[in-house]
Amino acid sequence: MRASVLELSPTERLAAKVRRGLAPPPELTVSEFSDRELMVTTGKYAGTRWQTSFAPYQRGILDAFHEPGVEIAVVMGSSQWGKTACAVCIVAYHIAHDPCPILVVEPTVDPMAKDFARNRLEPVIAASPILRDTVSKKRAKDSSNTILHKTFRGGSLAVGGANSAASLAARSTRLLILDEVDRYPAELPGEGSTLAIALKRTAAYRGRRRIFMPSSPTLKGASIDVWFQRGDQRRYFVPCPACGDMHPFLWENVQWDGPRVKPSDPGARGHVWRANHEPRTARLHCPSCGYGMGDAERLAVLQAGEWRPSAERSEPGIISFHMWEAYSPFSSLSEIVSGFLRARQAQKGGDNSEMHTWQNTTLGEPVEPDAGEGVEPHVLLMRREAFGDLDMPAGACCLTMGVDVQDDRLELLVIGWGPGEESWLVDRQTLPGHTEQPEVWKMLDEVLDHQYKHASGQRLPVQATCIDSGGHRTTMVYDYAARMAARRVFAVIGRDGQRPIVSSPSPRRWGRQQRQVPLYTIGVDAAKSLIVSRLKLTEKGAGYVHVPLVDWADDELAAQLTSERLVMRFTRGVPAQVWKKIRPRNEAFDCAVYALGALRLLHPDLELLAQRLAGIDPPPPAPKPQRERWLPPRRKGWLR
Numbered sequence: 001m002r003a004s005v006l007e008l009s010p011t012e013r014l015a016a017k018v019r020r021g022l023a024p025p026p027e028l029t030v031s032e033f034s035d036r037e038l039m040v041t042t043g044k045y046a047g048t049r050w051q052t053s054f055a056p057y058q059r060g061i062l063d064a065f066h067e068p069g070v071e072i073a074v075v076m077g078s079s080q081w082g083k084t085a086c087a088v089c090i091v092a093y094h095i096a097h098d099p100c101p102i103l104v105v106e107p108t109v110d111p112m113a114k115d116f117a118r119n120r121l122e123p124v125i126a127a128s129p130i131l132r133d134t135v136s137k138k139r140a141k142d143s144s145n146t147i148l149h150k151t152f153r154g155g156s157l158a159v160g161g162a163n164s165a166a167s168l169a170a171r172s173t174r175l176l177i178l179d180e181v182d183r184y185p186a187e188l189p190g191e192g193s194t195l196a197i198a199l200k201r202t203a204a205y206r207g208r209r210r211i212f213m214p215s216s217p218t219l220k221g222a223s224i225d226v227w228f229q230r231g232d233q234r235r236y237f238v239p240c241p242a243c244g245d246m247h248p249f250l251w252e253n254v255q256w257d258g259p260r261v262k263p264s265d266p267g268a269r270g271h272v273w274r275a276n277h278e279p280r281t282a283r284l285h286c287p288s289c290g291y292g293m294g295d296a297e298r299l300a301v302l303q304a305g306e307w308r309p310s311a312e313r314s315e316p317g318i319i320s321f322h323m324w325e326a327y328s329p330f331s332s333l334s335e336i337v338s339g340f341l342r343a344r345q346a347q348k349g350g351d352n353s354e355m356h357t358w359q360n361t362t363l364g365e366p367v368e369p370d371a372g373e374g375v376e377p378h379v380l381l382m383r384r385e386a387f388g389d390l391d392m393p394a395g396a397c398c399l400t401m402g403v404d405v406q407d408d409r410l411e412l413l414v415i416g417w418g419p420g421e422e423s424w425l426v427d428r429q430t431l432p433g434h435t436e437q438p439e440v441w442k443m444l445d446e447v448l449d450h451q452y453k454h455a456s457g458q459r460l461p462v463q464a465t466c467i468d469s470g471g472h473r474t475t476m477v478y479d480y481a482a483r484m485a486a487r488r489v490f491a492v493i494g495r496d497g498q499r500p501i502v503s504s505p506s507p508r509r510w511g512r513q514q515r516q517v518p519l520y521t522i523g524v525d526a527a528k529s530l531i532v533s534r535l536k537l538t539e540k541g542a543g544y545v546h547v548p549l550v551d552w553a554d555d556e557l558a559a560q561l562t563s564e565r566l567v568m569r570f571t572r573g574v575p576a577q578v579w580k581k582i583r584p585r586n587e588a589f590d591c592a593v594y595a596l597g598a599l600r601l602l603h604p605d606l607e608l609l610a611q612r613l614a615g616i617d618p619p620p621p622a623p624k625p626q627r628e629r630w631l632p633p634r635r636k637g638w639l640r
């Protein structure tokens with residue numbers, strides 16, 4: 001017979017409280033709850049019931065917190081294994097079945113937090129009667145339920161962004177979903193480490209908090225990699241249909257027709273690029289008996305799989321899972337192999353970024369930071385080649401220019417581009433003169449009017465130019481870009497951080513007449529990485545940089561082109577790669593960045609231009625050069 005609370009002594013009351021705290025776990029697990037109550041609301045299977053068995057590896061992840069003592073479940077994985085759906089299931093379970101304060105942190109408020117709340121969570125709530133009933137309906141005058149904030153019996157839900165201190169503001173939470181932690185800013189100004197701020201929110205619930213941390217990785221040593229290592233590093237083992245041996249899916253066991261395996265090639269992880277690859281023939285092989293599985297068998301054996309730890313659990317409350325595309329019912333082996341082959345081809349042209357992305361988002365593995373060593377200046381000088389009395393050989397079919405603005409001079413570099421962005425340094429000049437005076441800019445006019453001698457006998461002008469407006473001659477640069485817009489002279493500003501080499505322009509107004517010029521942003525980190533990896537190429541062809549045997553291609557040019565090194569910088573323990581000058585002058589390197597930017601803004605069809613210059617008629621109808629959607633039309637708008 002249960003006595004009323006009033007009749008209990010303080011000690012007995014405390015004991016009762018403790019008993020309630022230690023109550024047996026709810027009989028339903030997250031996966032059972034999801035199978036019973038939830039609908040799929042996005043993708044191919046929208047409108048069907050949620051079935052954990054559709055991607056059976058999800059069961060271990062969904063039910064991670066039912067294991068005794070587990071407070072933190074980390075998933076380091078590719079981008080398509082059902083990560084967001086799992087996060088939604090866990091949130092839904094806690095709304096309906098185990099209510100508590102819930103905080104979901106996306107990398108940004110807008111668009112990511114809003115997208116998660118509006119497009120992933122909201123439809124699942126709307127489609128489930130039990131959730132619909134629990135989450136009180138939004139009424140006109142009721143602010144308790146908005147897209148990002150909801151209240152329900154026994155708990156609340158907030159969805160926020162790691163870029164906003166307000167999102168992470170002191171609010172105690174028991175269930176914390178930290179989505180894509182490798183995309184969080186390392187710190188919030190004046191607040192400290194973003195991840196630490198978020199984790200602090202769970203302090204009051206230590207011992208019974210639940211922290212779900214799924215992310216695709218970036219660099220080795222970055223957040224998700226570190227947290228994965230702190231856990232027991234589980235991998236999903238499946239039985240071989242032929243011999244029954246249990247093993248995890250590994251990329252090195254994927255083979256396809258075309259190439260032969262060459263295990264010594266580290267970047268290729270055992271596969272060598274050749275033109276005649278046939279991704280459709282891809283099979284996952286058993287490491288014990290060699291049996292090769294196709295897609296149907298690959299998905300069938302998942303049902304009999306199980307998670308097995310591959311490391312000792314160093315901290316009792318943390319478990320971790322690794323997941324990659326080969327397990328996913330959302331992709332096929334041929335897609336995985338095709339993605340690899342594309343990345344491998346880009347890598348051959350000196351561009352490592354696509355391979356890094358593939359390793360992060362398909363293999364779910366962090367990449368080693370690019371080696372800090374660049375190219376040695378003498379290596380560039382040794383490779384100089386004579387172009388004869390020409391400015392450029394036949395391969396270079398499109399010229400772009402990068403201009404760096406100093407107080408007392410303009411520095412410029414003209415680069416010729418061919419198919420595969422093989423490039424030739426064509427001209428380098430220093431135009432002396434104070435850059436706030438018009439004279440030096442008239443000299444730049446002459447360079448733009450100059451026609452360079454091509455091997456075909458034709459003469460080619462510079463097709464597009466980027467001028468750095470980031471110095472303190474901004475107005476002069478805007479003036480010049482506006483005046484020479486018809487010659488495709490673009491005002492640009494270099495910005496570091498994760499951004500593409502060129503991005504859409506923002507209009508700038510200046511001067512008394514409030515004239516307008518589009519200002520383009522150049523992602524200097526991406527551009528510098530590409531240029532340095534291309535300078536390292538030793539084989540002529542796609543990406544290779546040709547240096548002419550001329551006066552201006554001297555020690556100074558070589559030193560400037562190799563003047564920056566990629567180094568690791570840690571902000572509150574989070575690593576990032578930054579470019580660091582190793583000598584004071586580096587104008588030629590900056591000019592090369594802007595010339596590459598000009599090429600990307602121009603976006604010419606280099607194959608077609610090469611055919612035209614070689615006198616080969618292009619196949620009719622002649623395709624127009626592709627231009628990015630956001631580029632202004634050539635003869636309208638801001639052109640005068």
Ligand SMILES: [Zn+2]
Nearest residue numbers: 240243286289
């Ligand atoms: Zn086997």
